Amino acid sequence: MKRLSAAVTAFSAMPVSASAAGGRGRASLRRRVELLAPAGGPAQLRAALDAGADAVYLGLRAFNMRVGGAHNFSPRALPAAAALAHGRGAKVYLTLNSIVFDGELRRMRRMVAAAAPHVDAVLASDWAVVAACRERGVPWHASTQMSCSNAAAAAFLADNGARRIVLARECTMEEVARIARAMRRRGVEIEVFVHGAQCVAVSGRCFLSHEAYGASACRGECQQPCRRLFRIVREDANPGSDRPLAEYSVGAHAVFSARDLCSLPFLGEIVAAGVSSLKIEGRARPPEYVSTVVGAYRRALDAVLAGTYAPELAAELAERCGTVYHRAFGTGLFHGRPAAGRAAFAGDDENLATRRKRTVGVVEKDWPRAGMAQIRVQDHPFSLGDELSIQGPTTGEVRVAVTSIRRDDEVLETAERGSWATVPRPARVRPGDKVYLMEKTVPGG
Secondary structure (H helix, E strand, O other), X not given: OHHHHHXXXXXXXXXXXXXXXXXXXOHHHHOOOEEEEEOOOHHHHHHHHHOOOOEEEEOOOOOOOOOOOOOOOOOOOHHHHHHHHHHOOOEEEEEEOOOOOHHHHHHHHHHHHHHOOOOOEEEEOOHHHHHHHHHHOOOEEEXXXXXXXXXXXXXXXHHOOEEEEEOOOOXXXXXXXXXXXXXXXXXXXXXXXXXXXXXXXXXXXXXXXXXXXOOOHXXXXXXXXXXXXXXXXXXXOOOOOOOOOOEEEEOOOOOOOEOXXXXXXXXXXXXXXXXXXXXXXXXXXXXXXXXXXXXHHHHHHHHHHHOOOOHHHHHHHHHHHOOOOOOOEEOOOOOOOOOOHHHHEOOOOOOOOOEEEEEEEEXXXXXXXXXXEEEEEOOXXXXXXXXXXXXXXXXXXXXXXXXXXXXXXXXXXXXXXXXXXXXXXXXXXXXXXXXXEEEEOOOOO
C-alpha cells in the first residue's frame, strides 16, 4: 500500500505549469476542444456519453485494431449506436485502421458503404480504405498507425483529403504544436492520445504477438506477450567452461511493458499546443473504466478551457483514474525522447487499480418512480457503505452508493449470497443488468 500511495502521490503531484493550469485569460483556449472516448461495446458507448464525451470511436467486427479485445459492434447494430450518439450531440468515428489484404478488399468496401450514412468519419491507415472512403464521400481521419510525426507528412495527408490527423505517439509537445500550427492554415484538425495503454512498438506496429502466437498486432489481434514474464538464457557459452550458463529472469512489466499514459498534470499544455481532439485509449476496457476516465477528463478539460485548472484538481482526478484498471502512470513522450530508461516502463504489478470489481449478481427489477432496484445476489455479498457498479447495454454504467438495504419491510446490514435485496439507485437500471461490488483493494497485496 505504501508503494502504491507513493507512486500515485509522486505522479499526481507533478507540477502543473501556467499553461497546464488553463492559461487564465487566454482567448486561444476558449475554442472548442473535443473529448473523444472509446466505445468497445453498447455498455461502454452509453457510459462514454453519460460521462460527457463529445465523440466516440468504435469498431465493427473486422479491420480494426481491437478485433481481439473489444466487444465491437455488428454492422446491423451500427445504425442504432450512431443514432444514440448523434441524439446526444456526439459524433461517431468508425475505426477501419488495420492492414487489409488483397482478398479482403470487397468486404472492406462493403463495410465502408454500409457505414457511410451513419458515421461522421472513418479512421484509416490503409490507403485502400482511404480510397474507399473517397469513393463514397466519407470523411476520413489519418490513424496513428500512419505514424505521422512531422509537418511534411501531415501536409501530404491533407493534400489527399485527411480531415484530421492522429499524430504518432512519439511526438513531443513542441512537435505537436508545430504540426498543429501548420495544419490550422489548411483547416485540418490534429488529434492526440491523452490517456491509456501505450505500446512499446512504434505507433503500435509490432510483430512479437504474430511470431509468438500467430495473432497479428497489425490486425488488431495482439496477445500482448510484451507484458509477460521472460527468461533470458545465454546460448553462446563455451561448452568446456566451468562457468555456469548465464540465465536471467526478467520481471513482469519491467522491460517491454510501457507505462500507461496519463496527461492530467499537463493537460493544459496539450490544449495550448493547438490540438482539436483529446483521445482516450481503451476500447477493450469495461464500462466502469470508460465512465471513470472520461468523467475525469471531462471535468479537467472544462476547467482548462475555463482557465480554472489547478494542481489540486489534477491530483484529485489522477487519483480517481487510479481507481480503475491501469498500470503505473507515465507521461509518454510528450516531454522528450527517449524517456529516461526504466522510468518509461511499468515496474509494478500489472493492475494498480485501487478498486477491484467483484461479481455480485443481476438486477431483477427496477422501480423508476421509487428510485429503487432489486438485486439478486448470486455471488459476492454487499453491505451498507459499499459501492456498486450496475452495467448493461442500455444502462451503460450506474454507480450506487449503498445507503440502505431492504427486503420487503426488513432492514438489512448485508445482502447475502443466494438472497435478494433492494437498494436506492441514482439512475434507471434494467432487469438483467450485471451488478458488481467496487471493493477497495491493495494491488499486489
